[in-house]
Amino acid sequence: MPFKSESPSAYIDSYYARTIAPHTARPPLRSDTETDVCVIGGGLAGLSTALGLAERDVKVVLIEARRVGWGASGRNGGFVSAGFSLSPRQIVKDLGREQAREVYDLSRDAVALIRRRIKDLELPGVPVVDGRMKVLRYHDPEQLARDCDFMAEVLAIESEVWPRERLREVLLSERYHGALYIPSGFHFHPLNYALGIAQAAETAGVKIYEDTPAVWLNLESPQKRIETPSGAVLAREIVIACGGYIAGLQPLLSGATLPVATYVMTTEPLGARLKEAIRVPYAISDTRLAGNYFRALSDGRILWGGDITARTREPGQLAKKMIDDLLSVFPQLAGVRAEDAWMGLMGYPIHKMPQLGRHAPGVWHCMGYGGHGMAATTMGGELIAAAIAERDDRYRLFSRYGLQWTGGRVIGAVAAQMTYWYYQWLDRLQEARSHG
Known part of the structure; x- marks a missing residue:
């Protein structure tokens, strides 16, 4: 029987919500659970990471404070193309031609992957x-x-x-x-795409819990503990993918994202x-x-x-x-x-490039797309999934663009x-x- 959410976390009134594909709300986490990886955030960065991990046979739990695609991932213009918020010429200046070409190749590969997923998964309500x-x-x-x-x-x-x-x-x-x-x-319906990727992740074995905010993190021990209002997730590794809605969940990431x-x-x-x-x-x-x-x-x-x-x-x-x-x-x-x-709200790093990496043992971040996230979130999710499951270190191509302090919520905003x-x-x- 489909779960009917009684929470106030319904999608905001928008064109995308009014043209949403048939879907079923997911229940919140109601007890403690264990997994290999816990992904925090049900936007496209988190969903792409979870799907990428599941495709590599990793056990994943994803928790989302509201609904899948509730934030920027389901509210944007729906534009999909290679590239980043930072200008191509500045990326070349920062990284040199060879490395800049590598990061653009990754972005272009993500565009192709999105096209394949839409076609192969026959995602409803996502015409390209x-x-x-x-x-x-x-x-x-x-x-x-x-x-x-x-x-x-x-x-x-x-x-x-x-x-x-x-x-x-x-x-x-x-x-x-x-x-x-x-x-x-190309362009498409971003909310329906997020819902389709969530369904694909679940089909691959990911457990997704909506209306399940992370309220406290214990990251010190080898087994991480993510507390939610009605249960906890115990995981070997976690991926934080909260974007502009991270608030004060993790001070290092909150301070690096405006x-x-x-x-x-x-x-x-x-x-x-x-x-x-x-x-x-x-x-x-x-x-x-x-x-x-x-x-x-x-x-x-x-x-x-x-x-x-x-x-x-x-x-x-x-x-x-x-x-x-x-x-x-x-x-x-x-x-x-x-x-x-x-x-x-979009998560805006001061350098305008994705923030990808591991900032503590077993603690990863995949966020900071600054308004150019349709392809980049898919790219970031694939890179972090490959890093965790296969020890692939291509995410280090973005290491120059780290967790730079934005100046705080007041000074940074001004x-x-x-x-x-x-x-x-x-x-x-x-x-x-x-x-x-």
């Missing part, structure tokens, strides 16, 4: 829509050509330059001056009006430091996201603000209404907000020069 596009909001065709060559020569990522004239045939906005089209990228709020909305169905603005089905984002991302949905809506704040409370009139952002790009859609608007405002000022200045 191919094509990713990065659009430029200032006139610099030489920059687009340089980026295209760099991605091909250094990172082995195929892309195509679309000049302004071609782009404006499919994105009817005066704001855009050209684009890079990346055929390997929770940052980001915002998404979907419009009402636009019918024929959609083609007045958008005539391609691709996942689209602009190249600004503080940019927007959007995509046309199959039912004629536009999903629109962007803006970040260090304030982790939902602002008033969020829907109006998001509509105003949309109309600043597509003024011809005046009068359109937002049907859903929501926020989520610094992050000031940095974002500075990025917005730079973006406006660059656009103004382009139009000047």
Whole structure:
């Protein structure tokens, strides 16, 4: 008989929750249990780690404070492509061309793995829509050509330059001056994907408990103890994959992760009006430091996201603000209404790269994806699973990007907000020069 949750941990009201695939809630942990590995966190980082471990014949228990995919993993734009929050050129500068290529290869492999899992597992409610596009909001065709060559020569990522004239045939906005089209990228329904990966993990033998927050960790002994409100998990090793919702669970990780709020909305169905603005089905984002991302949905809506704040409370009139952002790009859609608007918290490391590794004997972390996590969480989960089960040390490719202190919840949040405002000022200045 399916378990019916009576907790307040239902998914937030969003387009994804309204179009969720059939699923069954899981009961909380009600007694002590033993396992080889306990994964804390039921987002895509935790689920990918758990599935990767189970596929390698490791006994796994996963505990989730709310519901599988409840946080950022089920609230994001649904864009899947190789890469990270940190810019490719900065990664090359940090790591050198050879190692940068290796980490990008891992990210690209993760994109392919996601595609295979969707196809092989026949995940319900997860149609794949191919094509990713990065659009430029200032006139610099030489920059687009340089980026295209760099991605091909250094990172082995195929892309195509679309000049302004071609782009404006499919994105009817005066704001855009050209684009890079990346055929390997795609978009999908992230919450349904998370639910599908959870089901696949359970089929492989993972025990998943929802509404089961970790409230205390004993990490000193060889057998770790994870206390929850109604039972404990005893495990040889644990993986912490909590992202922006880690709060104070583990001070070292909490201090290295800044929770940052980001915002998404979907419009009402636009019918024929959609083609007045958008005539391609691709996942689209602009190249600004503080940019927007959007995509046309199959039912004629536009999903629109962007803006970040260090304030982790939902602002008033969020829907109006998001509509105003949309109309600043597509003024011809005046009068359109937002049907859903929501926020989520992403875990943001100061260096903008995944935090992968072991910070104490038997204690691993897999988090810190900073708004670019669809492929990177799958990559991180595979690397940590391989490290635990096979002593594979490829996760060390990311060791330069460790657990750097963010400055604390107050100082770090103020610094992050000031940095974002500075990025917005730079973006406006660059656009103004382009139009000047």
